[in-house]
Amino acid sequence: MTPVAISVDTPEESRDLCQRVGYTFPFLSDRNGDVIRKYDLLHKGGGEQGRDISRPAEFLVDRTGTVRWRNLTEDLRIRATPETMLEAARSLR
Amino acid sequence: MSRLISGLLLVFIAAFSYVYFFSRWPVTRDVPWTAFVLFVVALALMISGLRRTPRKVIASIVMVIGIAFMAFFTFGTLVGTRMLPASHGSPAIGAKAPDFTLPDTNHRNVTLSQLVAAPGANGVLLIFYRGYW
Numbered sequence: 328m329t330p331v332a333i334s335v336d337t338p339e340e341s342r343d344l345c346q347r348v349g350y351t352f353p354f355l356s357d358r359n360g361d362v363i364r365k366y367d368l369l370h371k372g373g374g375e376q377g378r379d380i381s382r383p384a385e386f387l388v389d390r391t392g393t394v395r396w397r398n399l400t401e402d403l404r405i406r407a408t409p410e411t412m413l414e415a416a417r418s419l420r
Numbered sequence: 421m422s423r424l425i426s427g428l429l430l431v432f433i434a435a436f437s438y439v440y441f442f443s444r445w446p447v448t449r450d451v452p453w454t455a456f457v458l459f460v461v462a463l464a465l466m467i468s469g470l471r472r473t474p475r476k477v478i479a480s481i482v483m484v485i486g487i488a489f490m491a492f493f494t495f496g497t498l499v500g501t502r503m504l505p506a507s508h509g510s511p512a513i514g515a516k517a518p519d520f521t522l523p524d525t526n527h528r529n530v531t532l533s534q535l536v537a538a539p540g541a542n543g544v545l546l547i548f549y550r551g552y553w
Contacts, residue, residue: 328543329535333522334551342525344552353530355522362520367509368548382504386546388517392536395543397513403550404443404501405450412545419543 328387328416333357335380357381387415395419423469424482427462431486434458435493452497459490517546 330352334341341354363369363381374380385407387396396415398407434455442448442455466486470479511517521531535544 328545329538329541330545330547331530331532331535332547332549334549336551338523338525338527340552345525353524355524355530357522362518362522363548365518365520366511366548367507368505370505370550373504374551380550381548382507383550384507384510384548386511386517386548388532388536388544388546390536390541390543392516392519392533394511394513394515394517397511399507399510401504402450402502403504404497405446408446416543416545 328413328419329353331355333362333381335360335363335374335378385412387412387419389419421469421473421475421479423465424473424479425469427465427469428482428486430458430462430465431489434462435489438493438497452493455493455497462486463490 332341332350332352332354334354335357336344336354337358338354338356341356344350345354357363360369360379360381366384366386368381368384369379370382371379373382383400383403383406385398386394389395395418398411400406437458438448438452438455442452448454463486466483470476470483473479517532519531519533521529524530532544532546535541
């Protein structure tokens, strides 16, 4: 399973984050929020200085491009745990 | 007066220890009970301080600041972080994930349909996040 992170951050901001924390999976930059809008995840004015950002959400997509598991948290403090996501990924096999 | 000040300090310690420390683990993050326990102790200290001091006016002001901060924290953690869009149009389980192409940290374009079809890739986990600014 390949994790892919998506936010409105610039590639440079994400590169800094990856270098600081040591993430090695792809971080994609959706600067204008087009993909975030496509997935209906836009949190209007949710960011710093009223910037539009993505709400937290996770989707597991299988080989055919079908969503097999998703998590739309109701509280941005509470995210899916790595265990939950790995469990979902195991179900693909 | 010293009990009042200690109580007020404890209010701040309760809130900041949650934000910078206890929010790291689900057991202390999901319900901010560490802050609430400390708030109760802080409130008891402030009430006891208010009873003992002859300087009622300034003591009342300290207490109002403490209570206002506790209310702000409680609202922020229990209500504020739940103010999220409904996302009714978000792809449900069994639906096709909308395809997209976005640049990675090296400005190379990455396409979802190519990622999922890549040999050895047993599924792709899309993690949308708020950004770290």
